[in-house]
Amino acid sequence: MSVLQPVRGTHDLLAEESRRHRRVEEVAFETARRYGFGEIITPIFEFTEVFSRTLGETSDVVTKEMYTFADRSGDSITLRPEGTAGVARAFISGGLSQHLPLKLFYRGPMFRHERPQKGRLRQFHQVGVELLGVESPQADVEVIALGAQMLAALGLKDKVRLELNTLGDAESRAAYRDALVGYLSGYEDRLSKDSLDRLQRNPLRVLDSKDEADKAVVAGAPLLTEYLNDASRSFFEQVQAGLAAVGVGAEVSPRLVRGLDYYCHTAFEFTTTALGAQGTVLAGGRYDGLISQMGGPATPGIGWAAGIERLSMLLDETPSADRPVAVIPMGADLGALPLAQRLRQAGFAVDLGYSGNVKKRLNRANKVNARAAVILGEDELARNAVAVRDLDSGEQEEVPLAVLEERLARFR
RNA sequence: GCGGGUGUAGCUCAGUUGGUUAGAGCGCCAGGUUGUGGUCCUGGAUGUCGUCGGUUCGAAUCCGAUCACUCGCCCCA
Numbered sequence: 115m116s117v118l119q120p121v122r123g124t125h126d127l128l129a130e131e132s133r134r135h136r137r138v139e140e141v142a143f144e145t146a147r148r149y150g151f152g153e154i155i156t157p158i159f160e161f162t163e164v165f166s167r168t169l170g171e172t173s174d175v176v177t178k179e180m181y182t183f184a185d186r187s188g189d190s191i192t193l194r195p196e197g198t199a200g201v202a203r204a205f206i207s208g209g210l211s212q213h214l215p216l217k218l219f220y221r222g223p224m225f226r227h228e229r230p231q232k233g234r235l236r237q238f239h240q241v242g243v244e245l246l247g248v249e250s251p252q253a254d255v256e257v258i259a260l261g262a263q264m265l266a267a268l269g270l271k272d273k274v275r276l277e278l279n280t281l282g283d284a285e286s287r288a289a290y291r292d293a294l295v296g297y298l299s300g301y302e303d304r305l306s307k308d309s310l311d312r313l314q315r316n317p318l319r320v321l322d323s324k325d326e327a328d329k330a331v332v333a334g335a336p337l338l339t340e341y342l343n344d345a346s347r348s349f350f351e352q353v354q355a356g357l358a359a360v361g362v363g364a365e366v367s368p369r370l371v372r373g374l375d376y377y378c379h380t381a382f383e384f385t386t387t388a389l390g391a392q393g394t395v396l397a398g399g400r401y402d403g404l405i406s407q408m409g410g411p412a413t414p415g416i417g418w419a420a421g422i423e424r425l426s427m428l429l430d431e432t433p434s435a436d437r438p439v440a441v442i443p444m445g446a447d448l449g450a451l452p453l454a455q456r457l458r459q460a461g462f463a464v465d466l467g468y469s470g471n472v473k474k475r476l477n478r479a480n481k482v483n484a485r486a487a488v489i490l491g492e493d494e495l496a497r498n499a500v501a502v503r504d505l506d507s508g509e510q511e512e513v514p515l516a517v518l519e520e521r522l523a524r525f526r
Numbered sequence: 527g528c529g530g531g532u533g534u535a536g537c538u539c540a541g542u543u544g545g546u547u548a549g550a551g552c553g554c555c556a557g558g559u560u561g562u563g564g565u566c567c568u569g570g571a572u573g574u575c576g577u578c579g580g581u582u583c584g585a586a587u588c589c590g591a592u593c594a595c596u597c598g599c600c601c602c603a
Contacts, residue, residue, distance in 0.1 A: 119576090119593080119594065120594095122593085122594070122595095173601090174600075174601050174602080175601085175602080178527070178601095179601085179602090196602095196603085224603080226601095226602080226603095228527090228600095228601075228602080229527075229528090229600095230594095230595080230596090231596075231597075231598085232596070232597080233603080234601095234602075234603080235603095238603065239603090240603060241603095242603090308599085308600065311600095319601090324599085383603095390597075390598085391597080391598065391599085392602075392603080394602065394603060395603070396603075397602085397603065418603095419603060420603060421602090421603030422603085423603080424603060425603090442562085444561050444562085445561085471561090471562095472561060472562050472563090473561095473562065473563070474563095475562090475563090476562055476563035476564085477563055477564080478563090479563065479564095480563055480564050481563095481564095484563095487562085487563085489561085489562070491561060491562095492561085493561085501561095501562085503562075503563085505563070505564085508563085508564095510562085
């Protein structure tokens with residue numbers, strides 16, 4: 115088509131799409147607010163190390179998906195690929211350890227240089243929450259319940275399911291990792307190329323392989339639950355019991371793992387089958403080691419992020435736009451502009467066309483789905499009145515200018 | 527990053543075995559006279575047929591490259 119195309123994987127959101135997008139954002143923020151979360155707005159770019167150090171040097175995000183560039187002073191800058199690292203950086207640089215526990219909500223664009231697909235973009239948007247400073251599994255329960263409530267408020271309760279797993283603490287995870295690598299190394303001849311690669315970079319990922327041969331090997335692999343120490347086992351049990359107590363249904367999914375290095379204990383995903391290959395709609399977990407790994411005071415944390423575009427696609431209906439009041443003059447110089455101004459200042463959404471006769475202006479009023487029309491005619495104005503027409507019923511009445519706002523109130 | 531599919535007006539699409547000025551529906555604009563919409567009738571505008579290059583007397587139709595979208599893989603929200 116035109117030479118002027120948006121950059122691959124980016125989109126303009128307008129009209130219906132933008133309303134769906136905003137609805138997801140607003141419902142998420144409102145739900146988070148009820149759980150005591152306040153908003154944090156961090157920059158959309160950070161020094162590259164903020165991401166490369168926290169996400170793991172070998173992760174896909176760091177090795178091939180970051181938008182990185184040198185700024186004018188030569189510093190390496192990266193457009194944020196996710197939200198947690200920036201929040202963690204803000205926590206440390208802002209000395210927020212004085213305010214624990216800290217409950218933060220964020221929203222905004224994220225950038226990943228991936229091959230676009232349905233529900234997968236290069237600039238996409240997330241809402242997310244982080245709860246910092248609480249070791250207790252109560253935090254995990256609260257954060258997951260918040261996610262579930264937000265999804266329910268969006269009408270998605272029946273479209274998603276919650277998968278839950280534990281990665282154990284560092285000790286359990288290390289022990290299991292060794293056992294798993296030991297087991298898988300015995301089958302290198304049968305594993306797929308992808309899984310041999312995973313074995314090097316992120317062995318737990320092999321558990322989630324879709325390759326049939328891999329699945330056969332994985333079927334006999336040791337289970338993480340066998341390697342959990344008492345503390346980790348107890349932690350996971352408390353999370354499950356807590357979720358049951360607040361009525362959030364979860365399925366334990368032993369093969370659910372996380373791609374990013376900083377996770378421990380709880381890992382969870384809300385998934386759907388409605389988005390093709392992109393099933394994950396909201397995902398997160400516990401990251402007790404992250405803040406200290408970045409050089410801050412040891413601080414536990416748990417959080418999740420959800421893709422706004424993915425949620426937006428699942429919405430059953432598009433929120434309707436405002437229904438304005440149309441101001442329609444039947445001739446020039448009838449004071450339409452001052453009247454529109456007066457109504458706007460009184461709080462009405464007012465549509466005022468720029469040209470055309472009455473017929474055309476009424477047509478336009480339909481197009482913008484106006485609820486009512488205030489029609490200015492010379493005869494009525496001579497009596498200090500205007501005609502107010504209910505555009506749904508077609509009823510019209512003459513209203514004295516002095517009481518216009520009052521009579522218009524029902525069309526708001 | 528890898529593999530498959532697609533790409534014609536704002537939108538959804540049609541375009542016969544390559545053959546003159548590329549079509550439909552919806553939408554848009556204008557009219558159906560003097561101050562009233564959503565229906566109806568009539569008329570009108572709009573496309574570098576994604577882009578670039580090649581084959582041919584001639585290409586929207588064939589070939590190549592490229593870009594974008596789309597499905598799957600990797601990975602992820």
